Amino acid sequence: MPRIRIIGVGPGTRAYLTPSAQRALEEATVVAGGQRHLEALTRPDQKKFMIKNNLAAVVAFLRAHAGEEVAILASGDPGLYGILSFLRHHFTPEELEVIPGISPVQLAFARLALPWHDAVILSAHGRSTAGLVAAIRHQAKVALLTGPGASPDHIARLLQEGNLERRIYCCCNLGYPDEVIISGLPEELAARDFSGLNNCVMVILDETKLGLCDSGHSR
Structure with missing residues (x-):
């Protein structure tokens, strides 16, 4: 069969x-x-x-x-x-x-020319965001799948309230003509409107631990 x-x-x-x-x-x-x-x-x-x-x-x-x-x-x-x-x-x-x-995680890291073997992968899609800041706090590299009720601006606001200084790349509509990557700090992305952007992966980096070349440059 x-x-x-x-x-x-x-x-x-x-x-x-x-x-x-x-x-x-x-x-x-x-x-x-x-x-x-x-x-x-x-x-x-x-x-x-x-x-x-x-x-x-x-x-x-x-x-x-x-x-x-x-x-x-x-x-x-x-x-x-x-x-x-x-x-x-x-x-x-x-x-x-x-x-x-x-996976969207693979594609997001490929777009950023970053290795991801050492990344922590989390999902807020259909899940509570309670405890999310604690899960991210001690990680140098996180990939977070967003979803309804957990948009990138909402996640960024949580990171801002938790006093996490991170460089964030929001990789949205990956693989489609309207693909976009938006980079910023939590307070910058918390103020943005992400409506209309779907299937976003947030790559969240603690640059003080990574030592990456030009990792702070936005795209």
């Missing part, structure tokens, strides 16, 4: 699909994913299921189509704060095939 393929689609544009992801997507007859990914990456002949806040329905849909070539489109990499965590509570490893993708 074919396994359910969880395809990491990176930022969601074809330019960032890996060859393995492209092959899996071409072979799929049934595809589940968010609206943006379904519109951008699927064919008219593929049966589609839109994932919103309906994860229980996703499981039922996948089981109903067992035996078919089923794919799930996952933003970034499925294993980095992605849907894989949820699915592993409902399916065994033998039922799943995970195809890695380029």
Whole structure:
């Protein structure tokens, strides 16, 4: 029986699909994913299921189509704060095939020409921001995934209130024509309006510990 393929689609544009992801997507007859990914990456002949806040329905849909070539489109990499965590509570490893993708964290650090093996990766997407400042305070390099209720200006305000002096890069709409990287200190970014900017990754640096060349220059 074919396994359910969880395809990491990176930022969601074809330019960032890996060859393995492209092959899996071409072979799929049934595809589940968010609206943006379904519109951008699927064919008219593929049966589609839109994932919103309906994860229980996703499981039922996948089981109903067992035996078919089923794919799930996952933003970034499925294993980095992605849907894989949820699915592993409902399916065994033998039922799943995970195809890695380029995560927004990878892309953000690539844009900044920074290594990220020593970065702490956090997410405020769909999570409480309580304790976030404490989690960042003693780290030299942090990548933070933002989301509804945890916009970059809100996070910057928390850092400002916590007296954290950091250089922050807000990397938004990565991989799309309207991609933008906004750099500043917490007090500067707290005063900015980030409405209309989606899928932002905040790279938060304690420059006193890193010794990077020109790390304070904005883009």
